[in-house]
Amino acid sequence: MYSNIALGILSSLPMAIEGTSRLIVDIAMFFGLLVIVAMALNFQYGNAGIPNMGCAVQVIIGAFSVSAIVLRVMFTVVAASGVPLQDWTNDYNWVYGSPANVGLTNAFIKANAPIAIGFFLLSVGTALLLGAVIGYLLALPAIRLRATYLMIVLITMADASQIIGRNVVPISGGTLGVWIPNVFAWYPGDIGVITAVITLMIGLISFFIFRTMLNSPYGRLMRSMRENEVTLGSVGKNVVGIRRNILMFASGITAIAGVMNVYYLQFSNESGYQRAYWTYWPWLMLILGGPGNNAGTFLGAALIIALRRIIIVFKFQIQQYFFFPISYLEDIILGGLLVLVMIFRPNGLIPEKLLYIPGVNYTKMVNEDVKVDWRAAPKARAKKGAKPEEKKEEKK
Amino acid sequence: MRRKMDLTIIYMAITYASELTLLSIGFTLTYLTAKIPNFAHGTYAGFGIYVSYTFAKFFGINPYLGFPVAFIVGGILSVIVFKLVISTLTKMGSGSIVLTIATLAIQIFLGALLNIYAYVFIIFFKQYATAFLLKEFDFKIGEVSGIFFVSIGISIATVIALHTLLTKTKMGIAMRATAEDTELASVLGININTVQLFSWFLTGGLACLAGAMIPFWLQSSPTTGSGIITSIMAGSLLGGFESVYGAIIGGFTIGLSEILLTLGGQMLLGNWFGEYRPLIPMIFLITVLLIEPRGIQGFYERFQKRRGSKPTKEPEKKKEDEK
Numbered sequence: 001m002y003s004n005i006a007l008g009i010l011s012s013l014p015m016a017i018e019g020t021s022r023l024i025v026d027i028a029m030f031f032g033l034l035v036i037v038a039m040a041l042n043f044q045y046g047n048a049g050i051p052n053m054g055c056a057v058q059v060i061i062g063a064f065s066v067s068a069i070v071l072r073v074m075f076t077v078v079a080a081s082g083v084p085l086q087d088w089t090n091d092y093n094w095v096y097g098s099p100a101n102v103g104l105t106n107a108f109i110k111a112n113a114p115i116a117i118g119f120f121l122l123s124v125g126t127a128l129l130l131g132a133v134i135g136y137l138l139a140l141p142a143i144r145l146r147a148t149y150l151m152i153v154l155i156t157m158a159d160a161s162q163i164i165g166r167n168v169v170p171i172s173g174g175t176l177g178v179w180i181p182n183v184f185a186w187y188p189g190d191i192g193v194i195t196a197v198i199t200l201m202i203g204l205i206s207f208f209i210f211r212t213m214l215n216s217p218y219g220r221l222m223r224s225m226r227e228n229e230v231t232l233g234s235v236g237k238n239v240v241g242i243r244r245n246i247l248m249f250a251s252g253i254t255a256i257a258g259v260m261n262v263y264y265l266q267f268s269n270e271s272g273y274q275r276a277y278w279t280y281w282p283w284l285m286l287i288l289g290g291p292g293n294n295a296g297t298f299l300g301a302a303l304i305i306a307l308r309r310i311i312i313v314f315k316f317q318i319q320q321y322f323f324f325p326i327s328y329l330e331d332i333i334l335g336g337l338l339v340l341v342m343i344f345r346p347n348g349l350i351p352e353k354l355l356y357i358p359g360v361n362y363t364k365m366v367n368e369d370v371k372v373d374w375r376a377a378p379k380a381r382a383k384k385g386a387k388p389e390e391k392k393e394e395k396k
Numbered sequence: 397m398r399r400k401m402d403l404t405i406i407y408m409a410i411t412y413a414s415e416l417t418l419l420s421i422g423f424t425l426t427y428l429t430a431k432i433p434n435f436a437h438g439t440y441a442g443f444g445i446y447v448s449y450t451f452a453k454f455f456g457i458n459p460y461l462g463f464p465v466a467f468i469v470g471g472i473l474s475v476i477v478f479k480l481v482i483s484t485l486t487k488m489g490s491g492s493i494v495l496t497i498a499t500l501a502i503q504i505f506l507g508a509l510l511n512i513y514a515y516v517f518i519i520f521f522k523q524y525a526t527a528f529l530l531k532e533f534d535f536k537i538g539e540v541s542g543i544f545f546v547s548i549g550i551s552i553a554t555v556i557a558l559h560t561l562l563t564k565t566k567m568g569i570a571m572r573a574t575a576e577d578t579e580l581a582s583v584l585g586i587n588i589n590t591v592q593l594f595s596w597f598l599t600g601g602l603a604c605l606a607g608a609m610i611p612f613w614l615q616s617s618p619t620t621g622s623g624i625i626t627s628i629m630a631g632s633l634l635g636g637f638e639s640v641y642g643a644i645i646g647g648f649t650i651g652l653s654e655i656l657l658t659l660g661g662q663m664l665l666g667n668w669f670g671e672y673r674p675l676i677p678m679i680f681l682i683t684v685l686l687i688e689p690r691g692i693q694g695f696y697e698r699f700q701k702r703r704g705s706k707p708t709k710e711p712e713k714k715k716e717d718e719k
Contacts, residue, residue, distance in 0.1 A: 051493045053500075141685040147493050148433050149685060152633070155435075155500075156626050156678045167671045280504065283497065324515040328508040335505030339481055342498055346488060 025192045027309050029264055032199035035301045036206055036257040038282040039294060040250040043210050046291035046352075047219065048246045049226030051147050054138055054154030056278035058251045060161045060270070061134045062127040062258025066180060067172045067268035069130075070123040074181055075101060077115065078108045091169040098178045102266075105181040113186035120183040120263075127255035135251030139244045158275035165270030177269030180262050192264065199260045206253050207294060222246065280334060281308075288341050290348020299349055307333070405659055407544045408613055413651030414551035418606035419624065420631035420647030421558065422599035424640055427632065428575035429595045430482060432495045436503040438628055440470050440600050442510050442621025444607025449616075452530050453523055459533050460546070463608055470604020471597035477502055478596040503622055510618040526618060530611045543612040550609070554602065555644055562640065571595055623674075627654060630677035634684050636693025645692055650677055 037055050044050040072088075079085045083104050086097040109116040138157060142149040165172045172178060187194040213219055225232050225242060233239045262268050281304060289300025311318065311330060318326055341348070419441060426434040444466045451462035481498050490498075517525035535542040562568040573581040574591045582588045610616055631650040635642025654676045661669035688694045 045493075049493075051496070141682045142689075145685065145689050148496055149689065151493070151496055152433060152629055153682065153685065156629070156681060159626065160675055160678050163672065163674055167668070276504065280500065287497070323519045324512045328511045328515075331504050331508035331511075335501040335503070335508065338501035339498055339505070342490070342494060342501075343481070343484055343488070346490065346494075 022192070023309070023313065025190070025196050027305060029192065029196040029199055030309075031301060031305050032196060032203045033257045033261055033264075034282055034285065034305060035203050035298060036199075036260075037254055037278065038285045038289075038297045038301050039203070039206060039210055040254045041282050041286050042291060042294060042297045043214075043253075044246055044250045046286060046293070046297075047214055047226060048222040048243065049147075049229075050243055050247060051151050052154060052247065052250070053151045053275075053279055053283075054157050055254055055282055056158040056273055056275040057134065057138065057154065057161050058131055058254035059258040059261070059278045060158075060165065060273040061130050061251075062255030063262045063268055063273060064161075064165060064171050064258075065126045065130045065255065066123050066259050066262045067178050068170065069126055070119065071178065071180065073122065074105055074119055077119075078105050081108070083108050091174075094170060095173045095176050095178060098173065102179040102181045106185045109181060109183060109185040116183045116186055119181075123183070123259050123263075124256055127259045128252040131252035131255030132248040134255075135248035136244065138251070139247050143244055143247070144240055155275065155279075158279060162270050162273060165273075172268050172270055175269075175271075177267055177271075180266050180268050182266055183263060195260065195264045199257075199264070202256055202260065206256075209253075211294065276331075276334075280338075284334060284338050284341075286348075287338060288345075288348060290350040290352060292352030293350060296348050296350035296352075405655065407540055409652050409655035409659075411544050411547045411609070411613055412655055413648045414547045415606040415609055416624075416627055416631055416651035417551050417644055417647035418554060418602045419628045420635065420643040420650075421554070421640055422602040422606075423628050423632045424635065424637065424643035425595055425599045427637055428640075429571070429592055430478075430486075430495070432482075432492050432499060433629065433632075434599075435496070435499045435625060436477065436506055437599070437603055438622045438625035439503050439506040439510070440473060440603035440621070441607030441610065441624060442507070442618060443470060443473060444604035444609075445611050445616045445620060446510060446513055446618075447604065448530060448608045448611050449517075449525060449528060452533050453525070453528070454517070454521070459530055459608065459611075463550075463605060466604045466608035467601040470607075471601035473506075473604070474596045474600020475593055477600075478592065482596075483592075503625075507618065507622050510621070514618050527615055528611060529615045531613070534612050541613070543609060547609050550605065558640065567591070567594060626674065626681070627651065627677040630681040630684075633681055634691045636691035638690075639693040642691055642693045642696075650680060653680070 037059065040058075041052060041055060044052045075085055075088055085101050085104055087093045088097055088101060109119075138154060139150075142153045166175055168174070182191055184191055184194045184198075214222070221232075221237065221242065225237075225239060229239050258273075261272075265272070285300035285304045286297055287300075288303065289298070290296030308330070311326060315326060318329075322329060419437065422440075423434060423437050426432070426437065447462050447466040447469055448459040451457050451465070452459040481502060482495060485495055485498055511526075514525040517523040531541070537545060560568075562572060570581065570586045570591050571594070573584065573586060574588060574595075578588060581591075607621055610620060614620070627650055628647070631647035632643050633646070634649060635644070635646030654673065657676050658670055658673045661672075684691055690697075
């Protein structure tokens with residue numbers, strides 16, 4: 001995969017890429033986007049047991065934060081530096097003046113790389129913040145109740161956010177959508193490549209953040225919450241608070257995927273954020289790969305994206321065998337595969353492994369009921385000084 | 397002229413409300429037997445819509461005659477779903493979250509099947525099956541279309557039949573016992589499998605029957621059924637999620653308010669309000685969760701407690717025992 005990306009970057013430098021290389025960049029981009037969403041989902045469902053069915057809301061908030069907030073900031077900054085932008089204050093001009101304004105802004109960004117990077121960081125920051133806020137708001141009605149209530153609320157919210165985005169023009173241009181300036185216009189090569197690379201880098205960074213959090217005491221707290229909430233509450237932990245914090249944090253990370261999607265498409269519109277795409281496919285990736293470990297999430301995401309891209313690329317060859325549009329074939333694969341994996345492979349392709357805690361032989365502890373001196377564990381960790389590794393014994 | 401128009405909309409609102417009542421009852425029954433919200437419930441209604449379509453446009457028979465067929469089709473569909481997926485997963489010991497995700501997967505799968513079924517008509521029979529209205533097959537009493545009377549009649553009959561079933565017959569009492577505690581019911585000699593099959597058949601049948609009535613007054617497409625699911629859940633949640641009688645009130649309230657509030661909003665604020673119609677059940681849903689998560693049933697129990705009837709005695713007894 002990395003060689004392909006390197007190839008894509010190299011080939012992008014002299015000229016605009018096309019053909020197979022474009023396909024590779026596209027796959028890398030969507031792998032990056034969906035792996036962020038699926039990893040955040042793994043963090044929430046696989047490790048903390050929160051059934052987040054509202055990934056689409058979190059992604060759409062990222063997208064909307066760019067089109068509603070960052071875009072206005074960009075226009076203001078660009079207009080202040082003397083570029084003659086058209087008026088964008090009312091709804092009509094906001095939508096119909098958008099291509100001209102965005103063209104001027106792109107030209108400005110090409111000349112001023114530092115400001116463009118500032119815009120990009122601003123949009124990521126806004127998405128993180130708004131994602132956390134929306135995570136808090138989503139958690140408000142149902143976080144105290146049974147998990148199924150939370151699922152219901154989150155699923156309906158996915159539809160509600162689309163309806164609001166469609167009808168409130170200042171957010172995202174309503175049904176017509178608005179163009180988004182390309183903050184990577186300063187890059188001399190192909191724009192898709194740099195966006196894909198940055199998305200994959202964000203994916204990598206969030207992978208390390210999640211990995212660190214899961215190996216920390218907080219990760220063990222999350223796992224214990226997944227296994228038994230009542231026990232955790234009885235030892236004095238605030239279950240509702242932990243759940244809300246996790247939802248807020250993961251919402252923020254997921255919103256970044258929305259930001260990157262908008263910058264990749266250079267266009268923002270609500271119709272691209274259906275819950276089928278942004279919620280159910282990540283769930284399929286998670287459940288196929290195996291909830292609870294990030295390796296499974298990566299494998300699931302790679303398999304599913306390969307499958308979908310094969311269907312899209314060989315669309316016309318496959319279409320000959322079916323009388324109906326193959327988008328319904330995709331739906332059948334999505335629904336059928338989800339049920340089949342749940343029945344025949346309930347732990348996914350890569351089942352969850354026990355965490356390695358330095359100084360504690362977990363398997364022996366479970367098998368022989370050994371007493372562990374927990375105070376000795378940190379000393380053992382210091383003695384070994386090694387990175388935490390995952391053990392190979394499977395969970396019983 | 398204007399008054400007449402308003403009346404038509406009120407008839408439509410009541411029609412929709414009674415259909416939603418049937419759907420909410422089914423949703424609640426599923427929740428009682430399997431302890432999961434069945435997201436595929438709205439899609440069963442979609443199958444009902446296409447049973448009506450097949451009868452009217454393909455066979456040329458009055459779709460009212462297709463209602464029994466719709467009931468049986470929905471029942472069989474629901475039983476297949478239960479046997480193939482839900483029962484298998486329950487035996488494997490999957491939790492309620494996994495089961496709920498499974499119902500979502502079933503919803504996607506069945507929705508795609510419906511779309512493919514519609515395309516069969518388009519490709520092989522050259523009929524436009526993805527958006528249709530069956531108003532011309534409806535009869536009229538005075539100036540009111542027949543579906544108003546039929547839907548109200550069917551839902552009242554269903555409510556009465558269901559009440560009789562749940563209180564008078566052995567099967568209904570077994571159903572209630574299973575809903576309360578599955579293991580205890582099986583110890584008492586109730587055949588759990590039969591009871592569950594029966595209740596899934598009933599829920600699917602009711603949903604499909606309600607769906608069969610939709611195309612008489614609303615332009616329908618393969619996605620109409622799955623689009624209703626939010627309203628169904630709001631109705632069931634308003635009723636308390638665990639009470640069939642609550643679901644009757646809840647479903648009717650949501651159906652009525654969804655159309656009448658949209659109408660009121662359009663008259664007061666302008667036509668743009670109509671776009672926000674799907675938000676109304678969502679607002680109900682969140683308000684209920686914020687105020688009283690157990691819905692009307694919770695309010696009713698609180699009211700009973702305040703009046704000092706039976707429910708208050710049990711805690712007092714417990715306190716005495718503790719002393």
